[in-house]
Amino acid sequence: MNWSNIKFYVVEDEQANREAFVELLSEGSDTSVIGSAASVGHAFQDLLFKEPDALLLDVNLQDGNAFQLLDKLKKNNLTIPPTVIITGYLKFQIPQEAVNHYRDEIVYILEKPFLENWKSKYQAFCDAIRVAQARKSSNNTNGAVHFFRSGSETYRVVIEDLEYIEVGGQGSVVIHTIDGKQIRIYQTLSKLLPELPDKIVRIHRRFAIHRDKVSHINHEDRMLYLNGVKQGLDIGDSYYGKILEILE
Numbered sequence: 001m002n003w004s005n006i007k008f009y010v011v012e013d014e015q016a017n018r019e020a021f022v023e024l025l026s027e028g029s030d031t032s033v034i035g036s037a038a039s040v041g042h043a044f045q046d047l048l049f050k051e052p053d054a055l056l057l058d059v060n061l062q063d064g065n066a067f068q069l070l071d072k073l074k075k076n077n078l079t080i081p082p083t084v085i086i087t088g089y090l091k092f093q094i095p096q097e098a099v100n101h102y103r104d105e106i107v108y109i110l111e112k113p114f115l116e117n118w119k120s121k122y123q124a125f126c127d128a129i130r131v132a133q134a135r136k137s138s139n140n141t142n143g144a145v146h147f148f149r150s151g152s153e154t155y156r157v158v159i160e161d162l163e164y165i166e167v168g169g170q171g172s173v174v175i176h177t178i179d180g181k182q183i184r185i186y187q188t189l190s191k192l193l194p195e196l197p198d199k200i201v202r203i204h205r206r207f208a209i210h211r212d213k214v215s216h217i218n219h220e221d222r223m224l225y226l227n228g229v230k231q232g233l234d235i236g237d238s239y240y241g242k243i244l245e246i247l248e
Helices: 015-027 040-047 066-075 096-101 118-139 189-195 237-247
Strands: 006-011 031-037 054-058 083-087 106-111 145-150 153-158 162-169 172-177 182-185 200-202 207-210 214-218 223-226
Touching (some): 006 118, 015 054, 031 040, 040 066, 054 066, 106 118, 145 182, 153 172, 153 182, 189 200, 214 237
Parallel strands (some): 006 031, 006 054, 054 083
Antiparallel strands (some): 145 153
């Protein structure tokens, strides 16, 4: 990404608003526009070939809604860039699970009337997009990091520092790191694991471990031990065979 210029693709069903967004972003000091559409279908066809740095995406579109477009991109293995959602409601009426499903892609919610305090909003969503791009860049390096989000706080954890993850109850997990930190994240283990590198492996309904940290396995009681961790971790019956394959 060119940090001095964020290339937007605008999806807005109302022509006047769409043209206004294109003009505002084209005139902005940090942004440009590489295309626009009014519908899910048109936007999807464009995004098969165009690679914007960010989406400006209205909730209601001519043939569907914002989340149907994001679903279609995801199902077709297309990268979803950082997304700014446009809504006319102060508390927009969309299923919260849809928002949560794309919490890593949706970086800012732009409320209508969007021209009010435009400069402040513009700077805020540009900053949010750059943070998202920096996070993605960090995760793609050898010293990969993951940003664990929990409510109003975000924790940066180097993947190589992660020892194991333990189910903490009430929809939470606890991240254990080599320096003794224990970070509680309010997310289930099943939903968290797909976001992490393949080297983070589930061994039990309650545990996932960093496979490179494994010291040994006691096959009699099916306990797994990590380097530097005194206590053993149970291996679930359904995971035992897979763990042996991974560690071969």
